[in-house]
Structure formats: C-alpha cells, structure tokens
Amino acid sequence: MKKLIRHIAIVLLITSCNNDDSELVSYSNPEVSLNIPSDFPELNSSFYTNIPTEFGVELGKKLFTDVRLSTDNTISCSSCHIQESAFADHNPKGIGIEGRIGLRNAPPVQNMAFMQFYNWDGNKLQLEDQPLVPIITHEEMDSSILEVIGKLETDPSYIELFNKAFEGEGITADGIYNSIAQYEYTLIxxxxxxxxxxxxxxxxxxxxxxxxxxxxxxxxxSCHSTELFTDQSFRNIGFPINPDPEEGGRTRITGLVEDYMRFRVPSLRNIEFTAPYGSFGQFATLEDVLNYLDTGVLEADNLDPILKDNNNRIPLSTQEKTDLIAFMKTLSDAEFLGFND
Known part of the structure; x- marks a missing residue:
C-alpha cells in the first residue's frame, strides 16, 4: 500500500483599509492518506494534479450530497449514487428533477482514481470534467454552474470551506469540480x-x-480483467438495444460506425448490489444476464469476437451459473458499502 501525505500551508495577508494593520490567516490542508492497492492499474493522470486533501474531500462530500446543485433543490449526486448500492441506484435509468428519465443506468462510483474513461460511452477522460454534466443536463439537475455558485455564496460554511480547500480562492466552478473529484478519488x-x-x-x-x-x-x-474486474475497453456484446433514439453507444463520442452500441465494460466489484444491469438496466438480476449470454445475444456486425466466434453466446451450465454468481458475490466490499458502520 502506498500512502500519499503532504502538508500545504496557505497564508493569506489581509490588509486593513488604512493599510496600517494586517491580519495573518493560515490554513493547513494536508493530503489525505489513501490506501492504494499495489496490484491495481495505474492512476488516472489527472489524479496527480488534483490530489485529495482534507478540506477538498470534505467539501466534495458536502457538495455530493447537496440538493442545491439541482435547479429546484430536490436532488443531489447522492440521490442517484447511493453508498449501499456501490454509489449506483436501483432504477433502470437515472431519474432527475420532476421525475425526468435519463438515457442510461446510473453507473457505480467506485475506484474512479484508476479509471481511464468515465461514463458508459467514455465521453470523459478526467474525473474533474464529469460533475458539470449532471448539473446542466435537462434530465438530471437542469441547472447551471452560475446558478449553483449563486446558491452556495449565501452559505458562510461553504465560503469558509472553499477558502480552506483552495488557497483562499473563494467559491469557484473549478473548486466545485475539483473537490467532487477529490471525494470520488477516495472511494476505493x-x-x-x-x-x-x-x-x-x-x-x-x-x-x-x-x-x-x-x-x-x-x-x-477476457473482458473483466485486472483487479478492477474490467479491462476498460468498449464492446458490443449484443445486449437488448435501448429504444431511445438518442442512444448510439460509443459512436456518440467517436462518430465511428464500428462503435455503434459499444459500451465500456463495467467493473464486477460490488456487482451484487448494483442491479439492474446493462446500460439501461436491461436485466433485473445476475441470473438474467447469465441466462441471456448462455441462450444467445443479438447479432451485430460489430459484435465482440468473443461472442461472434462462439455462435453469439457464452455457454454456461446451470451449475456454472450458480458457481459464477457465488464467486461474483465475493467481490462485495461490506466496508465500502457502509454495512459495517
């Protein structure tokens, strides 16, 4: 295990109106100590430019659970990313303000520091770029970053926490994005x-x-490799297709026909608690997923070779399915899920 520890001393000189008196304000904002497994993949490079700190993480967690990020003050990040569900939820598609239905299933938020792509289609490469998406998306929070900042500026506790976390810069858009990312980096x-x-x-x-x-x-x-139990590749594995005309999978990002309905391979960690499964919750249970793979998936020109070369299926006996689910349940982390609190 590697531990990252650093102490940042922030000194602000505040001069009085007559320039005769001055007050020295000093903040100590140490890096948090993270247990980073030695056998996990490399950290995302953005981690090193936004290393979690004591007040940065505290601020990020506070923002993560604050409904004021939504335009009508009804939902927060934690509304769709619930700890006991590995920071996912149990709706087939995400549900935003006023009951608006999103395009896809809310993915779990775990081991984000080690991911090289974010979201089902990998449209974000840095975690710091992610928080704005739900804030401005019509089907999610339907707000704006200026609206959010305006709300936070009326709360003295936020002003103090932003100053402690980011060298006295006050409440800024980057402070919001970076602190939420810092908090999510700690979710290992x-x-x-x-x-x-x-x-x-x-x-x-x-x-x-x-x-x-x-x-x-x-x-x-082959797909669920590394200690993250995903190789972070994008694959079409022939799952039932989202009827939403806006859906195109990875091709929405690359514009390539061959990426149509390819999605990032999900991690199997805590999979027991992240139902339903699939990019829009196509399957209610793990048994449903395995039965579908066993009986045969949808044909597609870009169907993953692992399936295409095996008659569009992964054959599994009844006993193999039972045993496979038993193994997948060993990937459940009670401490991470908050069951030991």
Whole structure:
C-alpha cells in the first residue's frame, strides 16, 4: 500500500483599509492518506494534479450530497449514487428533477482514481470534467454552474470551506469540480472477501466460490480483467438495444460506425448490489444476464469476437451459473458499502 501525505500551508495577508494593520490567516490542508492497492492499474493522470486533501474531500462530500446543485433543490449526486448500492441506484435509468428519465443506468462510483474513461460511452477522460454534466443536463439537475455558485455564496460554511480547500480562492466552478473529484478519488473498494483471500487474511473460498472463480477465469476474464474486474475497453456484446433514439453507444463520442452500441465494460466489484444491469438496466438480476449470454445475444456486425466466434453466446451450465454468481458475490466490499458502520 502506498500512502500519499503532504502538508500545504496557505497564508493569506489581509490588509486593513488604512493599510496600517494586517491580519495573518493560515490554513493547513494536508493530503489525505489513501490506501492504494499495489496490484491495481495505474492512476488516472489527472489524479496527480488534483490530489485529495482534507478540506477538498470534505467539501466534495458536502457538495455530493447537496440538493442545491439541482435547479429546484430536490436532488443531489447522492440521490442517484447511493453508498449501499456501490454509489449506483436501483432504477433502470437515472431519474432527475420532476421525475425526468435519463438515457442510461446510473453507473457505480467506485475506484474512479484508476479509471481511464468515465461514463458508459467514455465521453470523459478526467474525473474533474464529469460533475458539470449532471448539473446542466435537462434530465438530471437542469441547472447551471452560475446558478449553483449563486446558491452556495449565501452559505458562510461553504465560503469558509472553499477558502480552506483552495488557497483562499473563494467559491469557484473549478473548486466545485475539483473537490467532487477529490471525494470520488477516495472511494476505493479493495476489501472484499476476494481481496482478503488473495492477501491470505484467513478467508477461504467455499467450494462453489472456488469453482465459480475457475469458470470466471475460463469464460469472463477476457473482458473483466485486472483487479478492477474490467479491462476498460468498449464492446458490443449484443445486449437488448435501448429504444431511445438518442442512444448510439460509443459512436456518440467517436462518430465511428464500428462503435455503434459499444459500451465500456463495467467493473464486477460490488456487482451484487448494483442491479439492474446493462446500460439501461436491461436485466433485473445476475441470473438474467447469465441466462441471456448462455441462450444467445443479438447479432451485430460489430459484435465482440468473443461472442461472434462462439455462435453469439457464452455457454454456461446451470451449475456454472450458480458457481459464477457465488464467486461474483465475493467481490462485495461490506466496508465500502457502509454495512459495517
């Protein structure tokens, strides 16, 4: 485990109106100590220019749960990203203000520091660019960053916290984006039963879990590789297609026909608690997902070769499905989900 610790001393010189007196205001804003698993992928490069600090994370968490980010003060980031659901929710598609329905399922917010792409279609490469999207999107918060700043400026506790977090700069758009990203960088899930087995901490797999791990390594690891349990690639795996005419998958970003209905491979960590599954919640249960893959997926010109070369399916016996689900449940991190609080 690597620990990042730094102390930043911020000194502001405030001169009185007559220039005769001065007051020295000093803030200490240390970096937070993060347990970064040595076997996880590389950190996103933006992490190093926005390293989480004590007050930055505190501010980001406060903003994450504040309904004032929405135009009618009814929903916050945490409305759709709920801790016990691995910071996802249980709606097939995200629900914004006034019950407006979004385009896609709200993805979990976990291990963001190690991701190289964000959102189902990978339209963001830096986490700091993400917070504005829900704030201004009609189907989500339908606000503006200027409206949000105007609300926050009436709250003295925010003014103080922004100054402590960002060198006395006051409330700014970048401060909002960077602090929310800092908070999300701290949401590291790496303490599941699977992790404890790997670290030889006294946990052992049951027979079914061990058999499921073997099935996983044989039939799933091509896409769900690395300790994030995703290779972060974009693939069309023949899932039922979102009827929304705005949907195009990765092609909405690249403009390439071959990217039509390709989506970022989701992580399997905490998958037990992130139902429904698929880019717009096509499947209610893990059993539904495995049954669909077993019986055959939709044909597509750009269907992933793993499926296309195997008659559009991943064959799984009933026992293999049972064991595979048992293994996937070992990826649940009770501490991260807040179950030990």
């Amino acid at each position: 899930s790496a303490n599941s039963k699977y992790d404890k087995v790997k670290r030889n901490e006294g946990e052992t797999f049951t027979t079914s879990e061990a058999q499921g791990y073997a099935v996983f390594q044989d039939k799933c690891i």
